[in-house]
Amino acid sequence: MTEQVRARHRSEALQAQALQNAEQLVRQRETLYQVFEQTPASVAILRGPEHRFDYVNPGYQALFPGRTLLGLPLVAALPEAAEFGFLALLDRVYATGEPFFGTELPLQVRDEAGNRLPEAYFTFTYQAYQEAGATVGVSIFAFDVTEQVLARRRTEQMQAQALLAAEQLVRQRETLHQVFEQTPALVFIARGPDHRIDYVNPAYQALFPGRELVGRPTADAIPEAVEHGFIALLDQVYTTNTPYYGNEVLANASDPEDQMALRYLNFTYQAYQENGVTVGVSSFAFDVSEQVQARQQATALQAEVSRRDAQLQDFFEQAPVAIAVLRGSEFMVELANPAMCALWGHTREEVLGKPMFVGMPELRGQGFEQLLEGVLATGEAYATQEKPAQLRRNGQSQTVYLNFVYQPLRDSEGQITGVAVVATDVSEQVAARQLLALANAELTAANQAVSARNEELAAANQQLTRTNQDLDNFVYAASHDLKQPVNNLAGLFDELRHAAVFSDPDEEAVLVPMVDEALRQLATTINDLAAVGQVQRLPGLPAETVALDELTQEVLHTLDPQVYAARARVTTDFTARPTITYARASLRTILLNLLSNALKYADPSRPARVHLSTWVQEDRPVLLVEDNGLGFDVQRHRNELFHLFRRFHDHTEGTGVGLYLINRIVQSNGGRLEVESEVGEGTTFRVFL
Template sequence: MPVPSAPAPSWPAPDDLLRSVFDVSLTAINILGPVYGPDGELVDFSLEYLNPAGQRMVGLPERPGGTLTTRFPATASAGILAFYRRVFESGESGRYDFNYQADGLDNYFLLSATRTGNLLVVSFADTANQPRTPVEVDLRAAQAAEQAARAEAESQRQQVEQLSRELEARAQERTREAEAARAEADEQRNCMVRLFGQAPAHINLFQGPDHVWTLVHPRTQELMPDRQLLGLPRRQAVPELPEAVHEPFDRVYRTGQPVYLVEASRRLARDENGELLEEFFDITFQPKFDAAGQVEGVMSFAVNVTERVRARQQAEALQAEVLAVARREAQQRQALYHVFEQTSALVALLRAPGHRYEYVNAAYQAFFPGRQLVGHDVAGAAPELIEQGFSKYLDKVYQTGETFFGTELPFTPPVAAGQPPRTAYFNFTYQAYRENGEIAGVSVFAYDVTEQVLAQEQREAERQHLHDLFMEAPAPIVILEGPNLVFQLVNPAYQRIFPSRELLGRPLLDALPELRDSPVPALLQRVYETEETYLAQELPLQLARYDQGPLEELYFTFTYQARRNAQGTVDGIMVYAHEVTDQVQARRVVEESGQQARALAQELADSNQQLLRTNVDLDNFIYTASHDLKAPISNIEGLLYLLQEELPAEMAQNGEVAPTLARMLEAVERFERTIGHLTEVSKLQKEHAPTDTLVNLAAVVEDVKKDLQPILEAAGAQLSINVPALPPLPFAEKNLRSVIYNLLSNAVKYRHPDRTPHVDVRAHVRPGHTVLEVHDNGLGLDPAHLPRLFTMFQRFHDHVEGTGIGLYMINRMVENAGGRIEVHSQLGAGTTFFVFLPHAGNTAGHPFPAFLPS
């Protein structure tokens, strides 16, 4: 039996249908007209019409008036104006997505535009209901959306009624313009069909109680591409859907009241494996009335909100996880704080850019007694950290997130009144900690390593002292490091054995390959392995003193001793050597010819006697010459003065005679001074016996300072004296005064012309000696001149008066008393004299060797 077909739907007029669709559409519709500039270029669009959804979104009336850029100036910079121009001028429909945050709007919009005749039709939707905040805000937004939808439905119903009345009033006028209106209606219908297809919401029309599909939205058809929907009842077209899905259609058709569903679950689309996907929709079911006011169908508007639901579900899951993590972290923090309180390390947590103390443990608080740290910034609670430069490290860690490691950095903590400051040393870590992925502050973990640092400094001082001792020792010393026996230290005495050969930093057999066939490598290896010291006496070795030089037979007495590191493991060998080639050869000569040795000894004794006689003769000659020359020089001086008086005034003032006489008198004066110095030298040569007089060094220095005061003031010199009360010295007072006077006057005389003269005088006691130091910042000396500094008549600066005898004399005075003078100087920088004055009981003429530490 044939099944009767459903009655054909009765369609309203196109204008009425489009108006109804516009009014009930959840998607905003905007109709724009072109605006051209003076040169005919499309520059803007007039706002001709906004449907109710568009009015709610942008807050404008149905007929807004004005233009796009006057109402919404930011559309030009957002690219919207350019998009509209492109669609209008090309005639090709297009879509445009953008985030609009201007002109009172703050939403992400989806635009779809098409040209219809001389109009631009725009469908747009915002995403204000999309999740951009935590879960609570999202839920409130969903509730607000439901309330707004109900208000919107009521507004739409009222607007439909008002529009129906207006349409009836215009019917007569529309009849007179039927032809023109029909053409325009056709164009608008076509436009609406295109607009309908591009709308982001699913818009579907159903007819009758069986809800026969009379309008199928393209997006709905895409969900079920292989289904026939148009013309079929919903239950027949999609039989797999449960009855609860069809129930809203029945209710709307039965009651005539709209129904709103929020985030309704639907399984329509399939994945690549053919499995149904669960998606979520916000759906509005709107009744459709016939001319008699009876419900004839249902219109559904569905917006896919799956991404919003998924995001909220993820946010809820994330929130639960975050809360669980927060609880765990709180428990761990309390446990960690308990550990922090027990540790001797300094622990603190600083928050925010100002480094506010959030937590400090007892060890940290102890460094700032009586201060409230927690809750205060570092700058106010512990300004010492700012003053001593630690804030720059904190700032950098907070800004960059990069951990800073401090090693043995000094910090002077606050001290009680009247207590001296004490510098402590710390190893510490500044590490950024994060909250919600952002840097919230800096954690501080510090360890007091003051004792280790001081011990290390002591060890370094001892090591340096030992190094200095090795380097100054007259005996050859080297340190060979590691199993390859690399020269780690070579003192000058050892290097002098091989003047031009490079040793330091090279393995022994690379630096001295001729030792390869000698017993030395085996002996060293045995010491390295067994740790037993080896002593060799007069071991002959074939060595070359110079690179590419001939091999010589050299004899050494040496000690090989294992060197151990801090763990007690052997890491090298120390070699103490003495070259005894000369002694061996001399002994051989003596052994080969005792007679020759005795003859040589006699010859040496005779030579020594001869030298003594010669020395005495020289002393006598100096004394005789200085004594016998005084009278002739005095006569010459008298004759010159007589000549100066007897010469006619005109001749005495002659341009050649007067300067010549002046130079002659100056030469005589210098000759007299030289004779005077020779007399002093002659007296000095005879002063070998030590004196029993004890002299106060500080008093002599002060006495010389008073004598030199006019010279110091004339030169603008600054004299600094630091000579404490020291034990008196066995030294002739006049000689000590001569030594000090000579050194201080020379310091002023040989001052540098480009700077203020500074002379420092100091004294301190060393074993067996009192050391007098005279430092100046004068002209200084070339190091090559120092060996000849104390030679008679030597002068290295000729721009001032002098005979070159002063330093010779004071050196003899000090040596005769059993002391010595050492000089350190740098050309252009200054000079320092070290005068080693012996204590009572020291043997005169035998000062301590220069290489021993004093």
């Protein structure tokens, strides 16, 4: 007996537990049913291969007012579904078990009178649902997105919005529960003011892998929902009983830089009631991340295209070359940039939208019509350079030279629809070339005249060269041939002076010194002329490395008496160029004459100071000889400084050959001689070797 009681008790306990589980399942399914009945989404369930309507919620029935749907096959209840391809889609989902997601697909139904209603757009899913592992029907979750589509038709991709909800009676509620579990839509149901999570489907749970959601307040289970404002929205819907529709809401922003990881949702928060009292909030959401990212990419691409279009327009407007587009056989001016209008000599208002030869009749008869027609006929580009054209300039016709290209324009089918023109005004270049040709002709004539004059000068130069040679020969011969007679004359006079007796001693004292001085001057002049002749007749001496300090001391040793007589102090500074590559004999002659002049023309009122130095100018050595002597007026005597037998002081002996001789040596070696002097201040010679 005791065993029977225990068995009965166990049976009763099991029955009570089963009853409690059944009640919980019924309550959960009742909740789902109420959610389906109250959701603004359009929900329908079709059974069997003929897609017979097994359930439709009020939202779905409202799409087809006045029509009977339940119990009828889809093709009988909604023949438009076959017309718009929905029947084929349902067949495929039923046969393959693969869901179909429709985004903003059009549907046009008829009213009770058979008239077509305005086209509507729906975002929906067709989801096969199973019983005992076998597909038994297709569920439909749809949103009417007609208003959104019409609002964004021109600028955004068609987007599908759908809210999922499903409710049914006892058998239907079980089906709806299975549909919720299998749908890719995100389903969330929360109860009470703290939004304790009562149900999430697998798709929603996948948002938060590893988290326990059911049975916990939303703020605790999903704390990021507080930060992103979703808890406030749930409070609002729960309190006001007003649905909230979120469109393309960013659901996660943990890494805003990773655009591909961001997820966007279209969702609805809908309050649901029991016995007329709000007890919770349901949420149905679709992941529209791909559509948002695609639109963002399209927007970025459009922005880039717009930017490039703007750049192209700026280039077209600012291009220095003339650009125009002519359309059709009449060559209608479709585009013309400012440079082209300036080249044509017309404003845009005068040419745009008009046939080219109507807006610019002055172009007729100049061959442009034939060239353009040839490009249209053959499809081959035409290019030319410096073609003359009569164009309008300041109200008058003027010849302008052009470089231009006619390029055929084709449409997407390859048909020639017009001609692109790129032109450049090269009138200035042509005029410049013509002027250059004229100048060249004049220059050629001038060159011919110069050549003739050069021939005359060459002949005169040859004559002058022969004359100079003759003079040089004469100087050499005269100095050479007169030396011996002068020496003989000096010897005879010396003998005569010893043998002759003057009757007047005073006359002897006057005449004898005068004859000695005349003979001495004659001998000095002949010796200087011999030196000049020798320099002019000798060929160029070979250059060698000469140490300036050594050569200077050698010359000073020769001039010791003059140095002593002038109480001179001679200093040197050859640091800049201690040695010089030059003919030694020529350099000795230069130093000897310059130092001799510095000592000869020393100021008797003060000791003579002579300084020799070198420096370098443009990689060429320069020898400086500076003294504090008498000096002379350079400006007065500049044109005769280096003339033969020219002297600037008469109180000392000399023939005026030294500077002439130095200048000839320096010039014959490619150099030049410069002099600075001031009376009473001294003289500076610069020898550019």
